[in-house]
Amino acid sequence: MSCPILVGRGAELKTDRFGMLPIHDAVVNHHTDIKEVLGQLDLKCDDAMCYLSPESENALKEQVKNTNISLTPEDLEIKMTQVFSIIMKEGVLVAGSLWQEIVYYFTELGLHPSYFKHFTSAEIARHIHCLIAAKKVAQATKSDYIHFEIEEADSAFYLTTMEPEKIAITDAKVAEYINTAKDCGYTITFLKSEKAPMCGGKFPLGIFVVEKQQFESGVKFEDMMEKSDIHLVATPAFLEERSDEVQKLYQDLIDETMATRNTVVKVFDAPANLVQKSGAQVLQFAAFDVDRTGRAYISEINECFRSHNVEPKRFYVDSFANGIVTYTCFFDPTFQGEALERLAQTLRY
Numbered sequence: 001m002s003c004p005i006l007v008g009r010g011a012e013l014k015t016d017r018f019g020m021l022p023i024h025d026a027v028v029n030h031h032t033d034i035k036e037v038l039g040q041l042d043l044k045c046d047d048a049m050c051y052l053s054p055e056s057e058n059a060l061k062e063q064v065k066n067t068n069i070s071l072t073p074e075d076l077e078i079k080m081t082q083v084f085s086i087i088m089k090e091g092v093l094v095a096g097s098l099w100q101e102i103v104y105y106f107t108e109l110g111l112h113p114s115y116f117k118h119f120t121s122a123e124i125a126r127h128i129h130c131l132i133a134a135k136k137v138a139q140a141t142k143s144d145y146i147h148f149e150i151e152e153a154d155s156a157f158y159l160t161t162m163e164p165e166k167i168a169i170t171d172a173k174v175a176e177y178i179n180t181a182k183d184c185g186y187t188i189t190f191l192k193s194e195k196a197p198m199c200g201g202k203f204p205l206g207i208f209v210v211e212k213q214q215f216e217s218g219v220k221f222e223d224m225m226e227k228s229d230i231h232l233v234a235t236p237a238f239l240e241e242r243s244d245e246v247q248k249l250y251q252d253l254i255d256e257t258m259a260t261r262n263t264v265v266k267v268f269d270a271p272a273n274l275v276q277k278s279g280a281q282v283l284q285f286a287a288f289d290v291d292r293t294g295r296a297y298i299s300e301i302n303e304c305f306r307s308h309n310v311e312p313k314r315f316y317v318d319s320f321a322n323g324i325v326t327y328t329c330f331f332d333p334t335f336q337g338e339a340l341e342r343l344a345q346t347l348r349y
Contacts, residue, residue, distance in 0.1 A: 052077065052103070059107035063116075065276070071117045080106050082121035087129050101132055109205065110194025112276070112314050118189070118209070126150070131159060135198055144201050151177060158208040162192065164306060167206065171299040174208050178298065181319075185213040185235040188298065188317035213237045215321050224321040228258045233320040245271065249284070250318070250326060257286040257324055265344045270330060279333035281340055283312075285347050286326045301327060301347070308343045310335045 052060075060073040080102050087098055105128055106116070116124070134146045147160040147170065156177045160170040178186060193205040213235040227233050230251045239247070257264045263286065270280040287297065298317065305311055315329035331340065 052080075056103055056107045063107070063113050071113055076106060076113075076116060079116060079121050079124065083125040083128060086122060086125035090129070093129075093132065098132075102128060105131075108195060109197065111205075111207070112191050114189075114314070115191055115207065127157065127159065131197060134159070138198070144196075144198070144203060146197055146205070149173060154212045156208075156210040158210075160206050161197065161201070161203040162206045162311070163203050167302070167306075168299065170206070170208065171302050174210060175298045177210055181212050185215055185238070185319045185321070186317075187211050187213060187238065187319075189314070190312070190316075191314045192311060211237075219321055221321055221323070225323060226258075227322050228254050230254060230320075233322045233324070234318075238318060246274070249282075249328070253284050253286050253326055254320065254322075254324055257288070258322070261288075263287050263348055265347045267340050267344050275330060277333055279336075280313075281331045281333070281335060283329040283331065283340060283344060283347075284326065285329070285344075286324055288323050288325075297325075304343060304346050308339065308346065310339050310343055 150157040189209040191207045197205045266284045270282045312329040
């Protein structure tokens, strides 16, 4: 009974010298009612608890440099403290080690900043918490392999280390989930980290985000088969999330695919404001899924990447109401010329 009284009189959540909160005691002693009361309090993340070194602050600035994403270093820092507060209130992890995990995830792992723009603090907290748990399992089994999946009715999230022998397992899970998107649109986002998720790890992290998206109400797929206007065949979510410049890239690809009634593959220099590194390349690929089977060819496309020894930093798969499925892949400057042309040639056939 004393806990609600203390809260009512302005008690604040503070860590003890071991980096623990009163919530931790409530969790250990199975006092779920007290945990719920304490979880409603704000956790003040001051410099003593959530200190960012000058190096980490510079890393945040680099994260959003040279991109067209409306995200500032201050936005990222706010998200970091929000994520910290959310996970701490679960009453499982200690403050110091948790903050180190969050700093590494945001500033050193090397995920594209679109990830931090796309997901809410609560969603990122869930991802980091799951990643920490997966890392503990990997350490206990003396393995570098880290993976977990979150599948829900309208979206799915997959995380895996990019081991050549294991990544195909995740590819297959993504493909299986997409098979359930037969009466709606979908988008797949893939992001690859620069570094491994664990100290001394050999493989970077790969993240797949799948979202089912509804077309405008009243859209009949049979009436869309001859349409090419992106404002008619795209989902409202696609049109809202993609800039006019990006929409034009898709419109050109759809127009060419509709004109040839065949697979279209293009390789070109990435617009400077869409990438972090000068000299990056874009590979765009479009195919028909006229029977609307939900087939994304995700396993086959990724196998092509691996067989040609090229890995995109990120790629996006989008479906449209006219049966076209597009793939937009961004490659770092290390992949140039002949390597991408050979890949394009394989994809054409």
